Amino acid sequence: MFDGxxxxxxxxxxxRLASDxxxxxxPIEGPFALTHTLGNTNxxxxxxxxxxxxxxxxxxxxxxxxxxxxxxxxxxxxxRDDLRFQHALRRWAVRYCPWVGLEDEDGLVLDITGTAHLFxxxxxxxxxxxxxxxxxGIGARIGLGDSRGAAWALARHGEGSAPIGGALDALKGxxxxxxxxxxKTATALGRLGLRSIGDLANAARAPLTRRFGPSLLMRLxxxxxxxxxxxxxxxxxxxYGVRMTLPEPIGISSDVLAGTERLLVQLCxxxxxxxTGARILCLTLRRVDQDSQQVELRLARPMREAARILPLxxxxxSDVDAGYGIDQMRLEAVQVEPMPVQQLSHVSTGSxxxxxxxxxxxxxxxxxxxxxxxLPADSHIPERSFLIAPAAYSMPERSWVNIRPRPLHIFPPxxxxxxxxxxxxxxxxxxxRMSLATAxxxxxxxxxxxxxLEEDSWRSGVRDYWxxxxxxxxxxxxxxxxxxxxxxxxxxxx
Amino acid sequence: MSQDFAKSFPLKPARVHEASGPGNxxxxxxxxxxxxxxVLWIRDAWRPESINPLGLNAFFDPSRLxxxxxxxxxxxxxVAEEALRDxxxxxxxxxxxxxxxxxxxxxxxxxxxxxxSTGLCLISEGMGSNAAESRWHCAPLFDPFSEPxxxxxxxxxxxxxxxxxxxxxxxxxxxxxxxxHLVSPAGE
Numbered sequence: 046m047f048d049g050x051x052x053x054x055x056x057x058x059x060x061r062l063a064s065d066x067x068x069x070x071x072p073i074e075g076p077f078a079l080t081h082t083l084g085n086t087n088x089x090x091x092x093x094x095x096x097x098x099x100x101x102x103x104x105x106x107x108x109x110x111x112x113x114x115x116x117x118x119x120x121x122x123x124x125r126d127d128l129r130f131q132h133a134l135r136r137w138a139v140r141y142c143p144w145v146g147l148e149d150e151d152g153l154v155l156d157i158t159g160t161a162h163l164f165x166x167x168x169x170x171x172x173x174x175x176x177x178x179x180x181x182g183i184g185a186r187i188g189l190g191d192s193r194g195a196a197w198a199l200a201r202h203g204e205g206s207a208p209i210g211g212a213l214d215a216l217k218g219x220x221x222x223x224x225x226x227x228x229k230t231a232t233a234l235g236r237l238g239l240r241s242i243g244d245l246a247n248a249a250r251a252p253l254t255r256r257f258g259p260s261l262l263m264r265l266x267x268x269x270x271x272x273x274x275x276x277x278x279x280x281x282x283x284x285y286g287v288r289m290t291l292p293e294p295i296g297i298s299s300d301v302l303a304g305t306e307r308l309l310v311q312l313c314x315x316x317x318x319x320x321t322g323a324r325i326l327c328l329t330l331r332r333v334d335q336d337s338q339q340v341e342l343r344l345a346r347p348m349r350e351a352a353r354i355l356p357l358x359x360x361x362x363s364d365v366d367a368g369y370g371i372d373q374m375r376l377e378a379v380q381v382e383p384m385p386v387q388q389l390s391h392v393s394t395g396s397x398x399x400x401x402x403x404x405x406x407x408x409x410x411x412x413x414x415x416x417x418x419x420l421p422a423d424s425h426i427p428e429r430s431f432l433i434a435p436a437a438y439s440m441p442e443r444s445w446v447n448i449r450p451r452p453l454h455i456f457p458p459x460x461x462x463x464x465x466x467x468x469x470x471x472x473x474x475x476x477x478r479m480s481l482a483t484a485x486x487x488x489x490x491x492x493x494x495x496x497x498l499e500e501d502s503w504r505s506g507v508r509d510y511w512x513x514x515x516x517x518x519x520x521x522x523x524x525x526x527x528x529x530x531x532x533x534x535x536x537x538x539x
Numbered sequence: 540m541s542q543d544f545a546k547s548f549p550l551k552p553a554r555v556h557e558a559s560g561p562g563n564x565x566x567x568x569x570x571x572x573x574x575x576x577x578v579l580w581i582r583d584a585w586r587p588e589s590i591n592p593l594g595l596n597a598f599f600d601p602s603r604l605x606x607x608x609x610x611x612x613x614x615x616x617x618v619a620e621e622a623l624r625d626x627x628x629x630x631x632x633x634x635x636x637x638x639x640x641x642x643x644x645x646x647x648x649x650x651x652x653x654x655x656s657t658g659l660c661l662i663s664e665g666m667g668s669n670a671a672e673s674r675w676h677c678a679p680l681f682d683p684f685s686e687p688x689x690x691x692x693x694x695x696x697x698x699x700x701x702x703x704x705x706x707x708x709x710x711x712x713x714x715x716x717x718x719x720h721l722v723s724p725a726g727e
Contacts, residue, residue: 396627399626399627400577400627402625402627403621403622403625403627403628406621406625407621410614410617410618411608411618415607416605416606416607416608417605417607417608418602418604418606419592419601419604419606421592431591431593433606443600445592445593445596445600445602447593447597450594450714451591451594451596452591452594453565453568453590453591453595454564454588454589454591455588455589456587456589484681484683514681514685517679517681518561518678518679518681519561519679519691520679536591536594538594538690539598539690539691539712
């Protein structure tokens with residue numbers, strides 16, 4: 046009878062993933078803990094085995110832990126880096142089989158069906174896994190079984206492997222919590238006297254379903270292999286990098302540019318296939334003396350036309366010190382953005398493209414965020430009536446409305462010293478070492494502060510704005526603060 | 540009189556001009572109103588005053604304006620040269636804070652010629668370079684008969700002109716029709 050290949054699943058649990066990650070970077074002797082702030086208290090997030098032996102535990106307040114163990118060393122936890130580390134381990138585990146998924150936030154699950162013989166058998170595969178992980182300084186518990194549930198149970202509770210078809214025998218003695226049950230369910234089962242998986246498997250099924258719902262027996266069936274369970278392998282993120290190794294080192298910038306062109310053509314083909322455009326490109330030039338130089342290019346718009354990107358690289362490449370020559374070039378799109386294929390139309394977009402290229406070129410010199418444009422904003426406060434946004438990351442908006450004339454230049458308010466503290470505009474005043482006489486004043490226009498936003502310069506209360514035309518010709522924008530008497534100049538009209 | 544003015548203004552394209560005096564930003568805004576397409580305004584990042592786009596709205600659509608904030612004048616000149624040479628921007632306005640040397644002025648002229656864009660340097664008194672095509676001095680004047688919503692009456696004096704005579708005019712920007720009007724000087 047044909048019964049196919051038996052499915053085999055490995056579950057790896059990293060009991061101290063976070064602290065192992067930090068200790069790999071910087072080894073520390075003695076007790077060590079990672080802390081995080083939870084509900085106003087600094088608590089232990091993860092700790093090493095030395096600290097566990099001293100009686101410290103996860104979730105314990107950090108100050109208590111310091112009292113127990115004065116030489117405890119600590120670092121703040123970074124769950125995002127831990128997640129990245131877990132993904133890196135997943136990528137490493139692909140060496141054993143192509144079908145690797147994540148399990149919770151501190152484990153991996155591998156479907157090793159049909160790959161164990163490549164390592165000389167299951168025992169050898171597990172041995173290899175253990176040796177590599179311990180050499181890397183990562184503590185791991187490994188379980189092997191016919192189903193994902195059995196492997197999970199064996200990894201978390203008493204590390205071991207179940208032989209083919211022997212899941213029940215291997216799991217019989219483990220507590221019910223090994224079935225991935227909620228804590229409440231596990232406690233309730235304990236009260237009923239069903240403490241181990243063997244007890245549960247022998248109990249009548251119908252009353253259990255009535256009492257705990259279908260999920261309990263589903264977990265049991267999954268562990269024993271009666272009910273299938275999927276492993277979801279993660280897709281590798283697309284890689285936008287190309288490189289070229291040269292037989293002889295090069296040093297002339299036109300040669301480097303020609304090499305860059307070849308790389309760009311390859312990279313742009315990749316970008317086009319995925320309908321994305323590069324926003325930041327990084328060209329790494331490795332020299333003969335193993336040193337490397339980087340040229341970064343930030344684009345004003347996502348792009349994938351090699352012919353347009355290449356001239357933008359010219360300036361960066363001309364600054365590179367080639368030393369004894371460059372023998373390897375690597376081009377990577379560090380940041381990509383979606384850029385769907387667009388319908389060609391008879392309306393030319395040439396000038397828009399040229400402007401974007403110009404912004405990119407200016408941006409490589411002064412920083413892309415320093416090329417700005419104005420966007421309208423909904424406020425009566427002069428300083429808030431417009432926004433300044435980087436031109437590369439915004440689109441022009443054409444909805445500028447001003448109800449009253451506004452000055453061409455505005456500046457931080459200059460106090461008018463010596464002006465009378467009355468609401469009537471001063472007849473004579475001195476501003477920027479100029480003696481000015483008021484010929485005509487128009488106003489007042491009262492502007493009230495926006496109470497919903499904190500703004501230090503508006504603490505003096507409401508402002509009465511006046512347009513002052515001076516005999517000397519300049520037209521200035523003055524304001525008077527009635528709640529805090531004083532005159533200020535804030536702008537000059539065109 | 541208006542024929543004379545038409546010879547000097549709008550500014551001769553593909554050249555670099557200079558404007559001084561307290562009203563030079565107005566001249567820049569009026570130049571920007573006269574061109575099609577984007578306008579680049581290069582200014583030093585350390586300047587406390589800022590351009591108010593609502594103030595520019597009386598002259599042209601502020602969405603056409605790009606502002607480049609530069610660290611110092613050398614950087615500003617490099618950006619101006621790049622932009623003038625590229626011809627994607629028909630008008631490049633640069634605020635000058637240190638006197639321009641003849642070489643710097645000449646380089647700007649050459650890049651304006653290469654890109655067929657117009658350059659305008661906003662200078663303080665006495666900071667211009669000899670390479671400039673024309674130099675204007677803009678002074679605001681008080682006009683007792685104007686409406687408050689109008690723009691300032693200005694006296695524009697051409698104080699350097701490589702291809703014409705020197706003269707001065709009284710001008711006013713009409714915010715409603717968005718046109719520059721020549722005004723006959725008021726008798727004293």
